[in-house]
Amino acid sequence: MKAAVVDRAGGIPQLRDLPDPVPREGEVLIAVEAVAVENVDRAIVAGTHYTAAAFQAALPAIPCFDGVGRLPDGTLVGFGGLQPPHGALAQFVTVPAAYAPPIPEGIEPTAAVVLASAISAMCMRVAAGLEEGETVLVQGATGVAGRLAVQVARLLGAGRIVATGRDDAALADLQRLGADEVISTAVTDDELVDAYRRHRGDGYDVVVDYLWGRPTEMLARALTPESFVMPKPTRLVHVGESAGSSIRLSGDALRTSGLEIYGAARNLATGMQAAYAQVVEWIRSGDLVIDVTTMPLSRISEAWQRTDLRGSRLVIVPD
């Protein structure tokens, strides 16, 4: 079979011929139909992700560890649970049968492979308990996950949606997706604090945070009152760290701001099934649109090096 192989840390995947995998007992053979290339996959290959050690130890190895494909009987399934050096950027994979659940009918493989990013946006309801009419702030809204979160906020009935990003053209496009107001984070710290304050209206009820780092520090500053008042709570859900893996949070920002910080996994064990079903329904009905850019496996080296796909998920498909 053809597969994309990385030889060294930080290397570019190269197309190679490898033997077809043979399923062991309890495993299924899957013909791969779609694999999403995400920042986390690039970070694992680069050796900068906290889970990168296993991949680096297994080099040469095939990157990306989940995707969508077909069982020999034609059933479309999602698959995961691959362990380096065996990755998803190949014509075939074998995984334990339990790691290959069927994809609901009516969902294209290229959309199914981005479902996890759409479901991450449901944290605004599952983790933060978003109610209709509340104000949502999406941090990192110009990214793939953030653009989905803006749409999800609209579909969940948010009263006002404020979206942040770095690129003015991409921010303008967010208004088409449902954002009421946008904030550029590509300004000085003081300007950013001021912008968060100007756009807060009667308060941000829920923040879906794909950024962390400096913008979230400035948000915490903006939420901290300058006099003895009791602001209403702001339930911030930390989902990603595109702008930094840590923040400095002063004590007063927690004591007086009303800021409550949750992880995206909060309530997922009980809320995942309903979140998944809702996202699938919206995709089927066309209410939630996932932006993907497909490229064939044979062009993996070129695809891996693309930097122009802001807001669109790179999905590798068979030739």
Ligand SMILES: NC(=O)c1ccc[n+]([C@@H]2O[C@H](COP(=O)([O-])OP(=O)(O)OC[C@H]3O[C@@H](n4cnc5c(N)ncnc54)[C@H](OP(=O)(O)O)[C@@H]3O)[C@@H](O)[C@H]2O)c1
């Ligand atoms: N927990 C989950 O289930 C889950 C699911 C999906 C994503 N995530 C995480 O969420 C984050 C976003 O994922 P994604 O797929 O949407 O990535 P993406 O498409 O690359 O988008 C990243 C977003 O962050 C912005 N950004 C990047 N670097 C920044 C910086 N230094 N300062 C300010 N803004 C910056 C980007 O702005 P530009 O548009 O200007 O580049 C964009 O809005 C990642 O950390 C990802 O791992 C988590």
